[in-house]
Amino acid sequence: MKIAVLPGDGIGPEIVAEALKVLKVLDLKFDVEAAPVGGAAYDAHGHPLPEATLKLAKASDAILFGAVGDWKYDKLERHLRPEQALLGLRKHLGLFANLRPAICYEQLTHASSLKPELVAGLDILIVRELTGDIYFGQPRGRRSSPDGAFAGAEEAFDTMRYSRPEIERIAHVAFDAARKRNKHVTSVDKANVLETSQLWKDVLTEVGKQYADVTLDHMYVDNAAMQLVKNPKFFDVVVTGNMFGDILSDEAAMLTGSIGMLPSASLNAGKQGLYEPSHGSAPDIAGKGVANPLATILSAAMMLRYSLQQAEAADRIESAVQSVLAQGLRTADIHSEGTTKVGTRAMGDAVVAAI
Amino acid sequence: MKIAVLPGDGIGPEIVAEALKVLKVLDLKFDVEAAPVGGAAYDAHGHPLPEATLKLAKASDAILFGAVGDWKYDKLERHLRPEQALLGLRKHLGLFANLRPAICYEQLTHASSLKPELVAGLDILIVRELTGDIYFGQPRGRRSSPDGAFAGAEEAFDTMRYSRPEIERIAHVAFDAARKRNKHVTSVDKANVLETSQLWKDVLTEVGKQYADVTLDHMYVDNAAMQLVKNPKFFDVVVTGNMFGDILSDEAAMLTGSIGMLPSASLNAGKQGLYEPSHGSAPDIAGKGVANPLATILSAAMMLRYSLQQAEAADRIESAVQSVLAQGLRTADIHSEGTTKVGTRAMGDAVVAAI
Ligand SMILES: CC(C)[C@H](C(=O)O)[C@@H](O)C(=O)O
Ligand SMILES: CC(C)[C@H](C(=O)O)[C@@H](O)C(=O)O
Numbered sequence: 001m002k003i004a005v006l007p008g009d010g011i012g013p014e015i016v017a018e019a020l021k022v023l024k025v026l027d028l029k030f031d032v033e034a035a036p037v038g039g040a041a042y043d044a045h046g047h048p049l050p051e052a053t054l055k056l057a058k059a060s061d062a063i064l065f066g067a068v069g070d071w072k073y074d075k076l077e078r079h080l081r082p083e084q085a086l087l088g089l090r091k092h093l094g095l096f097a098n099l100r101p102a103i104c105y106e107q108l109t110h111a112s113s114l115k116p117e118l119v120a121g122l123d124i125l126i127v128r129e130l131t132g133d134i135y136f137g138q139p140r141g142r143r144s145s146p147d148g149a150f151a152g153a154e155e156a157f158d159t160m161r162y163s164r165p166e167i168e169r170i171a172h173v174a175f176d177a178a179r180k181r182n183k184h185v186t187s188v189d190k191a192n193v194l195e196t197s198q199l200w201k202d203v204l205t206e207v208g209k210q211y212a213d214v215t216l217d218h219m220y221v222d223n224a225a226m227q228l229v230k231n232p233k234f235f236d237v238v239v240t241g242n243m244f245g246d247i248l249s250d251e252a253a254m255l256t257g258s259i260g261m262l263p264s265a266s267l268n269a270g271k272q273g274l275y276e277p278s279h280g281s282a283p284d285i286a287g288k289g290v291a292n293p294l295a296t297i298l299s300a301a302m303m304l305r306y307s308l309q310q311a312e313a314a315d316r317i318e319s320a321v322q323s324v325l326a327q328g329l330r331t332a333d334i335h336s337e338g339t340t341k342v343g344t345r346a347m348g349d350a351v352v353a354a355i
Numbered sequence: 356m357k358i359a360v361l362p363g364d365g366i367g368p369e370i371v372a373e374a375l376k377v378l379k380v381l382d383l384k385f386d387v388e389a390a391p392v393g394g395a396a397y398d399a400h401g402h403p404l405p406e407a408t409l410k411l412a413k414a415s416d417a418i419l420f421g422a423v424g425d426w427k428y429d430k431l432e433r434h435l436r437p438e439q440a441l442l443g444l445r446k447h448l449g450l451f452a453n454l455r456p457a458i459c460y461e462q463l464t465h466a467s468s469l470k471p472e473l474v475a476g477l478d479i480l481i482v483r484e485l486t487g488d489i490y491f492g493q494p495r496g497r498r499s500s501p502d503g504a505f506a507g508a509e510e511a512f513d514t515m516r517y518s519r520p521e522i523e524r525i526a527h528v529a530f531d532a533a534r535k536r537n538k539h540v541t542s543v544d545k546a547n548v549l550e551t552s553q554l555w556k557d558v559l560t561e562v563g564k565q566y567a568d569v570t571l572d573h574m575y576v577d578n579a580a581m582q583l584v585k586n587p588k589f590f591d592v593v594v595t596g597n598m599f600g601d602i603l604s605d606e607a608a609m610l611t612g613s614i615g616m617l618p619s620a621s622l623n624a625g626k627q628g629l630y631e632p633s634h635g636s637a638p639d640i641a642g643k644g645v646a647n648p649l650a651t652i653l654s655a656a657m658m659l660r661y662s663l664q665q666a667e668a669a670d671r672i673e674s675a676v677q678s679v680l681a682q683g684l685r686t687a688d689i690h691s692e693g694t695t696k697v698g699t700r701a702m703g704d705a706v707v708a709a710i
Contacts, residue, residue: 083547094504113469113584134489134515138502140550145518147493149449155518156554160489163500163510190601192438195495199511225580225602226609229468246545247580247602254581 001030001308004060006037006053009082010281011291011344012066018293018348019064019300022320025352026313028304033060038068038082038281048085057089062307063274064300065089067281082281090130095266095274096166097173098128098245099302102232102252105261107325108334112257114232124235124252125181127174128245129167130266133196134160135242160196162241167200169269171207174239175214183214184236188224188244200241221248228252253278260292260333261321263299265306273307275299289343292331294321297351320354327354356385356663359415361392361408364437365636366646366699367421373648373703374419374655377675380707381668383659388415393423393437393636403440412444417662418629419655420444422636437636445485450621450629451521452528453483453600454657457587457607460616462680463689467612469587479590479607480536482529483600484522485621488551489515490597515551517596522555524624526562529594530569538569539591543579543599555596576603583607608633615647615688616676618654620661628662630654644698647686649676652706675709682709 005020007013020032035041035053042048048068057063068082078084089095104112104122112119137159145155171187178185187204189197201218208216219227221244227234228251240248253259262278277295285291301317304310329350330339342350360375362368375387390396390408397403403423412418423437433439444450459467459477467474492514500510526542533540542559544552556573563571574582576599582589583606595603608614617633632650640646656672659665684705685694697705 078547078553081547087548113473115468115470118468135548137512142550142554145516148518150518150520153518153520154554155516156550156552157492157514157516158549158551159512159514161500161510161512163503163505163508165505165508190598192433192436193442193490194513195497195511196513197511198433199497199509222601222605225606226614229584229606229609243545244602246577247599250577251580251584251606254584259581 002060003030003032003303004056004063005032005034006057006063007034007066008038008068008281009040009070010067010283010286012068012281014287014289014344015277015291015293015296016064016066018344019296021348022297022317022351022355023300025355026316028310028313030308037065037085039070039073041085042073042076042080042082048080048082049088054088054092057093061272062303063089064303065274065276066296067277067279069281070283087135089274090266091136093272093274094131094268096129096131097170097267098130099177099265099267100126100128100249100253100278101262102126102249102256103258103262104256105258105325108258108261110336111334112255114255119232119256122232122256124232125177125237126245126249126252127170127177127237127239128249129170129241132162132166133242134158137161160194160243162196162200164199164203167203168207170239171204174237175207175211178214178237179211182236185214185216186224186235186238187216187218188221188238188240188248189218190221191218192220204239224248225251228255258334260331261294261298263295263302265299265302267306271307273303275303289345290332291344292333293344293348297321297348316355317351320351323354324350357415358385358387358658359411359418360387360389361412361418362389362421363393363423363636364395364425365422365638365641367423367636369642369644369699370632370646370648370651371419371421373699374651376703377652377672377706377710378655380710381671383665383668385663392420392440394425394428396440397428397431397435397437403435403437404443409443409447412448416627417658418444419658420629420631421651422632422634424636425638442490444629445621446491448627448629449486449623451484451486452525452622453485454532454620454622455481455483455604455608455633456617457481457604457611458613458617459611460613460680463613463616465691466689467610469610474587474611477587477611479587480532480592481600481604481607482525482532482592482594483604484525484596487517487521488597489513492516515549515598517551517555519554519558522558523562525594526559529592530562530566533569533592534566537591540569540571541579541590541593542571542573543576543593543595543603544573545576546573547575559594579603580606583610613689615686616649616653618650618657620657622661626662628658630658644700645687646699647688648699648703652676652703671710672706675706678709679705
């Protein structure tokens with residue numbers, strides 16, 4: 001088994017280092033190979049996803065990813081910007097299934113913007129399609145507007161699209177996940193306006209018939225954005241397209257108050273996956289040793305479970321994280337009165353010790 | 356001056372009746388003419404936006420709109436469903452500028468899902484473009500997938516598009532509004548992925564140069580969905596496209612806790628506008644006399660201010676609403692201990708009395 005380690009930019013290297021420390025102490029048998037990605041790769045090789053990095057990723061069973069992005073790359077042309085590495089990896093490896101848990105940790109309930117009773121015990125799984133939709137649809141570009149009131153003016157355009165098999169496979173991921181949870185899938189679309197959404201809804205309904213034990217409901221994306229705020233515990237599994245999933249998964253993550261704790265997995269049709277924290281590269285605190293490594297450590301646990309068939313080792317990591325929280329250790333982002341503030345390394349060490 | 360009154364479905368007729376009562380007591384000079392719209396129009400005339408209704412709307416200075424939609428029309432083909440009336444009116448009248456205030460009323464702070472300190476005094480204006488984007492872009496439809504891994508499979512597609520002049524005019528609306536407020540515009544896009552968003556961002560930056568007294572910042576839509584939860588008071592004016600605006604305006608409205616109180620205006624290049632509450636048709640409580648008419652009454656105030664040049668009358672309505680809240684009167688949706696629960700009509704009567 002082989003793990004590609006892509007630390008990336010900002011706090012990426014620091015938090016990935018802690019996850020590697022945790023993996024090491026578990027003494028499992030796999031090779032680890034690191035490669036540059038994002039802005040760091042652009043600086044070193046002139047491209048955010050160099051050939052060698054992509055090759056390594058393809059040849060690995062799993063990718064442990066830190067984060068990419070920094071203001072200093074904002075002026076680059078889009079195809080050279082750090083986040084293109086992420087889009088490229090998703091596309092080239094066919095990582096169509098993005099699993100983003102939005103969990104409110106008991107000890108962090110108070111850190112949520114929401115009233116505690118609304119989020120205590122919250123546990124949503126957002127299943128976001130990751131290789132289709134308006135993210136990758138062709139054609140796209142700029143042109144002279146072909147029609148309408150502003151014909152002849154400069155315009156830009158993008159194409160949203162989904163094919164039936166793309167929707168079917170992500171639907172199965174959602175229903176299978178729901179079977180192991182509270183057996184409730186909410187499919188989010190905008191079928192009152194979009195053709196793509198109407199097909200999405202039709203296919204979800206069809207696939208749902210194969211899962212008689214799972215309740216399926218459909219919700220418009222604007223309503224979903226509201227219900228997440230109003231009554232987040234309504235949701236169990238949320239399945240949606242790439243664009244809506246981008247927005248709703250971040251909204252859901254933020255309302256847990258535990259965003260520094262939330263891992264994610266992006267899987268393909270095999271068992272290959274990319275694992276990264278739900279939060280970003282936080283260039284403002286990079287190199288200061290204060291970033292929270294727990295989302296990355298928990299991403300490593302997801303990696304063990306989904307790509308490396310090491311469910312037991314994954315459990316050990318997750319219990320260790322629970323235990324450091326119970327000990328009252330907190331990085332700055334989740335610190336509150338009565339708890340002990342620690343830095344990135346001390347947090348990683350504490351998880352290692354708890355294992 | 357002429358007002359077209361389109362009550363629509365669900366609670367629409369009840370809440371519009373209260374707004375009309377309030378307008379009447381102001382004793383202003385204008386004609387009022389009602390017409391069916393939405394599901395009610397489909398039932399009566401086989402179409403959610405009958406020719407006669409559209410003609411009336413076009414010939415009016417302003418439209419007072421209730422709400423459209425009911426589960427019972429879900430099975431109809433999309434072009435016959437109630438919400439098509441709204442899309443049709445927006446398109447045919449060129450109502451490109453949707454103004455959606457997200458205000459947290461002092462007396463209703465406790466009704467928010469968010470902790471009071473995060474929302475107390477919140478006052479955001481969402482400026483949503485309303486006649487472009489993926490809502491109306493052509494081509495759209497179903498076809499056999501022309502390329503990609505699933506070539507030949509059934510697929511559905513839609514086109515997101517914006518032309519430079521469309522973006523310019525909504526940008527001016529946002530900057531002009533910000534000048535009268537806290538001089539801060541946040542433009543929301545997904546320029547790291549979408550061509551349309553990159554043009555959006557470029558144009559906003561250009562137009563922003565004409566407003567040296569207004570601060571402009573750009574935010575990705577996923578981040579905006581998070582920041583609204585984390586720190587809503589960061590925002591003053593938010594300007595964004597039709598699709599992102601649909602999602603973010605509903606999220607923002609819900610987190611105020613005052614959604615039953617929030618009006619909206621949809622304006623064209625002249626002074627013509629459509630005015631409607633931000634909430635929906637709520638078929639579950641229709642006809643029970645419990646709906647909150649205040650968002651509709653406040654929409655009528657916006658109508659007086661923006662389309663009918665009656666700013667003073669608008670002020671009178673808004674003060675009257677403040678006064679009924681101060682009296683402790685509340686409909687069921689905003690009721691809490693220590694306040695007096697009233698029905699739809701009693702609330703309308705109280706506003707009339709306060710005027
Ligand atoms: C960086 C960006 C392209 C990316 C996305 O939109 O998918 C990010 O927001 C995410 O959610 O992983
Ligand atoms: C009913 C629907 C088509 C509409 C929209 O998406 O614009 C509604 O959600 C709104 O925001 O006014």
